[in-house]
Amino acid sequence: MHNFFTYLVTWRFVNRVKELPLAWNRRRIIEIVAARDLIFALAECGLCGAFNRTTNKRICHLNISPDEVIRSLFYNKNNDSLITVSVYESDRYSSLKCRTTPIEYIRRGQLHDGFPLFETESLKYPGFVEFDDVNGKVLTFSAHDSTYKVFDLKNYNFLYSICDKDIQEIKISPGIMLVIYQKASNHVPLKILSIEDGTTLKTFTQLLHRNRKVDFIEQFNEKLLVKQDKENLQIIDVRNSGLIEVNKTEFMTPSAFIFLYENNLFLTFCNRTVAAWNFRGELVTSFDDHELWHPNCNTNNIYITADQDLIISYCKVSGGGTNDADDEGREGSRMGSINMSNIFTGKCVAKISALDPTLMIAPRRKGDTSRSTIRSSVSDALEDITALFYDEDRNEIYTGNSRGLVHVWSN
Secondary structure, three states: OEEOOOOOOEEEOOOOOOOOOHHHHOOOEEEEEEEOOEEEEEEOOOOEEEEEOOOOEEEEEOOOOOOEEEEEEEEEOOOOEEEEEEEEHHHOOOEOEEEEEEHHHHHOOOHHHOEEEOOOOOOEOOOEEEEEOOOOEEEEEEOOOOEEEEEEOOOOOEEEEEEOOOEEEEEEEOOEEEEEEOOOOOEEEEEEEEOOOOOEEEEEEEEOOOOOOEEEEEEEOOEEEEEEOOOOEEEEEOOOOOEEEEOOOOOOOOOEEEEEOOOOEEEEEEOOEEEEEEOOOOEEEEOOOOOEOOOOOOOOOEEEOOOOOEEEEEEOOOOOOOOHHHOOOOOOOOOOEEEEEEOOOOOEEEEEOOOOOOOOOOOOOOOOOOHHHHHHHHHHHOOOEEEEEEEOOOOEEEEEEOOOEEEEEEO
């Protein structure tokens, strides 16, 4: 197993102007995105900072008005820009507003040279916007008229709309969309559409057990995954109606999925464990030394590499861990570790841990190279990590924690 020895840069979130609401004191980092030499860190309060990795200095905050609360970030590789999704106090934080700013403008601090997106769309809750990097599309939903619209991610041109009040959900896969309609007594109507132009490729119904809650319906290419409460997992081939069942004792309903399109596998996250499955219903990988720190996994605190061969997560330390009272990294809990594991073998191939005696770190105070200072710094940086991102070009890991600190870990 290879270890990262680390070079640490620490950035601290600070309120930028006195007019910021008191709620902006909550600086827990919830999302980190990197683009070229820039790192963007979003805090729970909605404040987003841009940092330059070359100079290791903060460039600016991305909030262009004091009442803007940024909810999420998306780096658009198609045009080298950052999209922010925000709400504003002026409309009681009720509507999502999107804005795109070229990375070069952010680097120069020219935030006002960005421009708003999807201004014609009403994105009041439960409306939403979803960015699909795989297909190069944007999906919006306006709840007031039950209309879904698809836009081109390259130039934000409108492509087509789908208006139907009976649609319960739309799931996006490479090349297609699965439209799930309202459940009937013993079946659910489904439709598969082309992601490019919205044309219908297939219409069918999926039989369900009566009086059983639907845990999930997911689409992956020609495979449909259906799971109901206390029932087996069903994997249906929509081309020929072929069916594979996985016993409910072997496949527990996960809290999250990640489909690995390059490798025809999918990851499940359940009770802090990760597992890889194929579409024959076989468990492919159980992971060693990869017990997740946070019970509710989301894509902001794990990272899958572009080749989909490695997973990087914030984990409990082997043989250490926490008690239930400390599960969310609250005061007094022990620090975790950053683990990198091979998705095909389940083996841990690299780890950042304060328990590693070979781990070295750049001291925070000039001239202070004592081992106690070094070890204390590592321990502090590995406590209560709430966001994680891996920059594959630089081979660096960026983490943020509940205290509003962003750390850089480098080979």
